[in-house]
Amino acid sequence: MTPPTGRPLPFPSGASPLPIPSPPALPPHPPLPPGAGGPGARGPGGAGSTGPAPGWRGLPARLARRLNRVPLRARLAALTAAAVALAVAACAVAAWFIVRDQLNERLDESLATYDISPRQLQNQLTACSGGVEVPSPPSPVTVQIVTAEGDSCVGANMIPVRVTDSDLTVAAEGPRAELGPYTPEPGEFRQGTSADGTETMRVLVRPLGGGGALLIAQSTASMEAALDNLVRLLALAAGAGAGVAAVLGLLVARGALAPVHRLTGAIEYLTRTGDLRTRVPVEGDDEVARLSRSFNAMTTALDASRARERDLVADAGHELRTPLTSLRANVDLLLRSERTGRTLPTEQRVRLLDQVKEQLVEMSTLVGDLLELSRPEGERHSTPVKVVPLHSTVEQAVRRARLRGSGITIDTDLGHWYVRSDPAMLERAVLNLLDNAVKFSPPGGRVEVRLRHGELTVRDHGIGIDPADAPHVFERFWRSPSARGLPGSGLGLSIVAQVVRDAGGTVALAPADDGGGGTVATVRLPGWATGGDADAATATGATGVSGAPGLPRATGVPGVLGVPGVPGGERDRRVPDGPVTPIRAVTPARPPQPARRPGPADGRGEGTGDGAAEEPPRS
Structure with a gap:
């Protein structure tokens, strides 16, 4: 090697000085251009930066919109x-x-x-x-x-x-x-x-x-x-892992979202066709399964509601067609008599006019019943209510029922009881119960009406009710097959159930269990035994049952709710303090009784007595 020139090197071992070459000088850095850095620099990191460019503004929102697609x-x-x-x-x-x-x-x-x-x-x-x-x-x-x-x-x-x-x-x-x-x-x-x-x-x-x-x-x-090789290997592993994860994620997502796709398809089909019979298969018990069950329950309820609507329209049309046909025939007969100059005898003419009036009253009653049953719950609760002596309302309804049920004996045993309700609708509900009992009582029969501690019972001695028909007696237009030949629209007991429910009470219809045959209708309404208690409860600002305006709150006043099956033969219990929860009209559970099968001439049809022969009672 060529000996370099330089200064002597001191060595610890005492060797003689040797010339050592100097290290090469490093090239200087080129100067920075003006404005390339420092406090006055403009750009993403300089002090003169004015924030992101306008094109970057709103980028997250645009990305979110695209991602949602x-x-x-x-x-x-x-x-x-x-x-x-x-x-x-x-x-x-x-x-x-x-x-x-x-x-x-x-x-x-x-x-x-x-x-x-x-x-x-x-x-x-x-x-x-x-x-x-x-x-x-x-x-x-x-x-x-x-x-x-x-x-x-x-x-x-x-x-x-x-x-x-x-x-x-x-x-x-x-x-x-x-x-x-x-x-x-x-x-x-x-x-x-x-x-x-x-x-x-x-x-x-x-x-x-x-x-x-x-x-x-x-x-x-x-x-x-070695590190570069490791980077390439790790990058390859990351890419392969991401690809495998994407494929597996796609497969897992496809399997996991299959119920969602089925549900989406069912909803789209329902939206497109309006077929409420659409159902979604339910698998498992996860969130999607619960959503599918809820969807099926919703479509079932909507389908049932639409079916009831169709039945309501069909039944209403059928019930209106009968009096309209008779009314048209009578009016045609009267017009033909006037046009031809062949005057009808006075007695026959008066009879035809009476029939026309009865048919008009029947149609008015049917239309009124339909309007009452179709009123939303909020509108019914907005009707003014007041304290009503239930015993007086029952007495008035009994007098009217005696006039309409000649030959039927109606015995009463009424204790005082005050409730808060719409007086006209309450009397109408009681009259419908009495008409139902009178209609299905044998000639010369007896109807027993009893009111004790808020429990009103109407018992007849007719053919009774088939236990299989009991769950349907409060449905609109429902009539048992044996009672479809009798007059009535099948709305009477529906109105009874609605009025009682609005008053915070319960109503039930069941075969008599004392061995005497017939049917017992039981209505239980919360209220007060004396008018003073009712006035005191009203003065304290009773807000009503289950939020219904104007209905009583059983707080510190004697109140009774009927409870079937209480040991000791008692069928009443005192209501504790606090609001009374209304219960839907249900048939109380009773031991099965031998049902009396109706004969061809006297079929029983609870739910048909509706007082259709006269106008609704007015207060």
Whole structure:
């Protein structure tokens, strides 16, 4: 090698001074252009930055709108793939840092334990001073001697290391050290480069004392190549994992969203066709299954409501057609008599006019019943109510029923009871119960009416009621097959149930269980035994039953609700303080009784007595 020129190198072993070449100077940095940085720079990070460009404003909203157009299945698959990719990327980054640190530790350990003998240094110094260097095998480790003045000497077949100011400081101020075993401090390792700047080096700086330092360095090219291979491998693994996750997410989402697709298809089919018989198969017991059950329940309820609406229209048309046909025939007969001049006898003419009046009253009653039953619950509750003596209302209804049921004996046993209700509708409900009992009583029969502690019972001695028909007696237009030949529209008991329910009470119809045959209608209404109690409750601001305006609140006043099946034969119990919860009209559970099958001439049809022969009672 060509001997370099330079200043003498002090060596700890007392060797003669040798010329050491100086390290090459680093090229200076080019100056920054005006405005490229600093406080006055404009741009994303400068002080003069004015925020994001206008094109970026509203970007999240636009992305959200576009994302909402993507099918849910694709979104789930994309989110799954993104989550897996992020997880794999995080693991890859962590693995890269761990591997890099481990490789650095191994490299540092190999530099710290590198064996340097005085003979090797003497041979290297001889070569630097122009002597002949003893040949040595190529080594990946560079051993370079530097002085505090910046001179350096490197052996043959070694990559020169760029000397830094910190290296010169160690050479100038470092303590004297022997060449034997050495334990470096963490700060003595640094990242460096080769003298020509083409390679990255890991450098250990060992002080030699006497103004010298030893640089032991090795290229990190192999380590960087290993890290690059690791990055490619991890990127491939992340991409493969994200792809597999996307496929699996798509399959899982397709299976998980299959019930949602079925439900969506059913709703779209229902919207398109209006077919309320549409049902969705229910599988499992998860949220989608619950939603499917709710949808099926909704369509079932809507289908039943539509069926009831159709039945209501059909039954109303049928019930209106009968009096209209008779009315038209009578009017045609009267008109023909007037046009032809063939005057009808006075008696026949009066009879025809009476029939026309009865038919008009029947139609008016039917229309009124339909209007009353079709009123929304809120409108019914807005009707003014007041304290009504139930016993007086029953007495008035009994008098009217006696006039309409000639030959039928009606016995009464009425105790005082005051309720809050619409007086006209309450009398109408009681009259419908009495008409129903009178209609199905045998000639010369007896009807027993009893009122005790808010429980009104109407008992007849007719043919009774078939237990199979009991659940339907309060349905609109329902009539038992054996009673369809009798007059009536099937709305009477429906009105009874509605009026009683609005008053916060209950109504039930069941076969008599005392062995005497017939039917017992039981109405239970909350109220007061005396008018003073009713007035006191009204003065205290009773708000009503279950929020119905004007209905009584059983707070501190004697009130009774009928409860069937109480031990000891009692069928009443006192109402505790607080609002009374209204109960729908139901048939109380009773032991099965032998049903009396109606004969061809006297079929029983609860729910048909509606007082259709006269106008509704007025208060």
